[in-house]
Amino acid sequence: MNTQIQRNYEAAKQIYANLGIDTEKAIVKLKDIKISMHCWQGDDVRGFLNKDQDLTGGISVTGNYPGAARTPEELRQDLEKAYSLIPGKHKLNLHAIYADTDEKIDLDEIEPRHYEKWVQWAKKQGLGLDFNPTCFSHPKSDDGFTLSHPNKEIRDFWIEHCKRARKVGEYFGKETGQPCVTNVWIPDGFKDQPVDRLGPRERLQASLDEVFKEEINPAYNLDAIESKLFGIGSESYVVGSHEFYMGYGLTRNKLICLDAGHFHPTEVVSNKLSALSLFSEGMLLHVSRPVRWDSDHVVTMDDETLAIARELVVHNLISKTHIGLDFFDASINRVAAWVIGTRNMLKALLRAMLEPTESLKEAELRGDYTTRLALMEELKSYPFGAVWDYYCESSNVPVREDWLKEVKDYETNVLLKRD
Template sequence: MPSSDQRVEQAYELARDLYASLGVDAEQAMSRLRQIPISLHCWQGDDVVGFEQSGDELGGGLAVTGNYPGKASTPDELRMDLQQAYSLIPGNHRLNLHAIYGEFGDHVPDRNEIGPEHFTGWIDWAKEQQLGLDFNPTYFAHPLAADGMTLSHPDAKMRNFWIEHGQACRQIGATMGAALGTPAVTNSWIPDGMKDTPADRKAPRERLADSLDAVFAEPIDPAQNLDAVECKLFGIGSESYVVGSHEFYLGYAISRQKLLCLDAGHFHPTEVISDKISSVLTYVPELLLHVSRGVRWDSDHVVTYNQELYEIAAELVRGGYLERTHIGLDFFDASINRIAAWAIGTRNMIKALLAALLEPTAKLREFEEQGDFTARLALMEEIKTLPLGPVWDYYCLQAGVPVGMDWLDQVRQYERSTLINRSGTPAVL
């Protein structure tokens, strides 16, 4: 009887031949996939708590539900958990850090006083792990954000505090990029908005534009740092009005030639970001994606392999946008094992990219250019049942990561050996 590895290889050979009959080179698709990094988000590992130890609630429309045992409470624990997650995921990837995840020691600086020195541990670790780093200012969970306004605040002193925070974060991102030889994408999202209908929508947006101009005033080598801005439809406490709307940030990104961040959970439930990618990249230099899964609202559920995930990946491949797109994840679920959440979400994102790279795009375009929409639709439907699974299993096997559900066994073992021993964790799961 053949071994499990042999069965994976045999199934792959059959799938490879089927894709070849449609003009698709599976080996070439996997080779391209190896070059696409996904930026895992650190905040899945500790429920967006960070290491300021301030005890402030998240606010800003953010909420984490669940109390699964064993969450990370120190930088070392978080890095340990991340290493476990990376060991289950094929490819070489990145890490996305928020400003509250610095190593601050006994004296925790205020947000406008943080610097690269508070992230040297992360940079050294990233070098060891051969990871790139991305960064985010943290404009929430702070007394000066308690009223729901930061960069658009009517009080100039409050605005200046957050401007200084944004400026400091760009310098941190640039330091990371210079040290690691790959630019950090420093992404700005703010919670600013109002629960009820405002009388003046204009002034906060004017203030926000001025504040962002001040944050971005100092030129930074794009080989070290790339600036991105992120929109949102609404949040808890900003149900009626969000200052940084999609239209605001689209105009800002185009006029200032910044990256625009599209978060899959930040739009109306009937909107999808896959349909926005080609429009946005017509006018902005590069795109940042925060791939998430909203369930009736921006609830940041773990990414599953659904149709929209595939459409996002397909749009990047069909449009030739992979070189201009930075793919990050953004979800946080404390109701399940946090490492499993990382593994599930990231493996699904990579799997969707593989499916898109295996799509017979040339044949679909040929039908479309000929006006043969019948054949186009027929082939699009046939694609849905092509043998992606055997190619995915082979890709994982070649990458030296668990095939199929085997990764979950490793998570359970780590849970028993490490997570249940953490302070405050129940002895029995």
Template sequence: MNIKEKYEVAKKEYEKWGVDVDKVLENLKKVKISIHCWQGDDVAGFEVDKKELSGGIAATGNYPGKARNPEELRKDLDKALSLIPGKHKINLHAIYAETNGEVVERDEIKPEYFKNWVQWAKERGLGLDFNPTIFSHEKAKDGLTLSHPDKEIRDFWIRHSIASRKIGEYFGKELGQPCLTNLWIPDGYKDIPSDRFTPRKRLKESLEEIYKVKTDEKYNLDSVESKVFGIGAESYTVGSSEFYLNFASRNGVIPLMDTGHYHPTEVVSDKISAMLLFFDKIALHVSRPVRWDSDHVIVLDEELKEVAKEIVRNDAVDRVVIGLDFFDASINRIAAWTIGTRNMIKALLSAMLTPNDKLKKLQEEGNFTERLALMEEFKTYPMGDIWNYYCEINNVPAKEKWIDEVKQYENKELSKRK
């Protein structure tokens, strides 16, 4: 049987449970994943006075062929996008500005330095998201930025964050879809602090200054991202989960949860429903922590599936901004983008193909035997045949055929980069 014939057979299996598979594929096509640009160059960026990677961030590995300039990065993204079904967004950091050889400090970045990204996105029907880059800088080397005791340093990062939000607003206006501008800082201490309160008070005041400057929510959405610890901030993180949850709630910004930014025994899937009860929108950075926030390429594991289930079965596809955040320098970078993004979409497809109303009803009735039995049986339903058909109708390679295209691109393009 060909892909279409297998799809028709598989579709009947799901239809027995009231799942409209054709409608599922229509809805899946509307979901935009925010694909992070920094997988393509190991979070190096294109600043003229390029800084050493710092702030507890590490891209490990030395696989050849990383992007060395904006043109190569966009070319690599084009290749990855040709292997990923659907229309999505690209997530940029401030360090990906193009300043035509001019040294521009981060508190002076302007929308015009991203016009090439906007034009590229327009031509492809993509959206753009954005992040101020509050790391890898001499004003972040001692581990504190927006919570620093030195007001001059705090003010520098406040100006940078405001400028970044204006760039996000510019993206939204130009591309006709809102940009999520997400703020994350590495602030913390390596050893036990003698004062946890004062740095958090300074961070709160800095954030209030940043968000006092209003942008149009039609074009720019603001989010803040917590973290439990980092390299060099093992004992204390200023921007903890509790801090940002309270700040977001009181100041009308979106809380962003990174799947690697919690204690190893915590899972983000369990937090989503709780957050949706109190916020109109939430945001995710989906990564794969291995023992720590190691930013491994996401695989189709149980936690990824649970994250997708929580989004889908709570009718929250339009309320959860899904972004990716991993950077593996030990494998082909186009393959990393492709594997991770396809897995995120597969997880959403699997969740949409699940008879969620039936399973909810069984739980409400206390029928835990049938609930567990059906949840286990659906793990081996023919979702793969639905996925292959979805790839085919979106004109991207089905199954493992995309690997050959990555190999060809590596031989033709990446192997020439020294």
């Protein structure tokens, strides 16, 4: 243990102890939290099944930084580097298009065996796996509709794909010993004002009921559904709105996914968590940074990330919330993007764990809003960074910006040689 890091930690430990906060317990709690890191940051959401298909579904990745992963092996190599720079053991979130197979298959033909190499790798790395059907970037989604498509043949194609995705999720859960969260997001919607808003939602409801018809042990697979406000090409109407999926999730006992970039600019996910937690089976988070709506920037420790973490910690919602990340930035080193975003989510959670929640609640109940505000502001300059440094050091990962040198070396020795 670095002597200076140890000294800084001991000093911070005493400062927090004066507030009744046990830093050791906070670190133990943080170690138990698994962040689901998304694979698609590593290759700009191309995947390996339909590499020549343009990215569609209202999604756009900008930038041309060198070194994007071109094969499953390269992607796993990049992921290993990223995980080695992040404290704790976490999960990987895969999309269906990342199947690792030599077979020529379509999305309605995926089977667990097409992801066997991912499972072998995850078990070796000690990681859990999450999954997503890929309902975009495919000829059968080119007109902007999938599970709510008016053409039954196309609708059935996507139903079959989602059914098979759940079986892959079940396989992941059985093999890794950790439940797989299989999240359904679709891009369906209209660019201009529709005449019929109800019909597509009726079709989507019926399609989802068919997708989820088979009961799967929740010890292996957990179903989640994700809403969106609008996308490129669906600016006026999205079938799977927040209201639709909240109603569906609550009545069908599904996890409800809240993506930080999928709401109005004045809406925040952090303000929805406590309300939704009272009624939902559970929640899935896609933590992102919407600079301009759903721009999917790398997660920083901004106000909303801190607020999300605080809501989870203060209200003991971590046990019923699955935390995933969702961003894709091709303008910077992709491995660095993973490390920055994941470390920031963990830092935000640690900072929330180092707040005197009970004291703040008591002040609030007394109507002593002066004390509440004063303490919350003073806590911002408390030395949580010293606790974070200690956690990183004791987890054998680089402290502070030391990880960046490793990424730069990796870029020189590995990434730049790909191009």
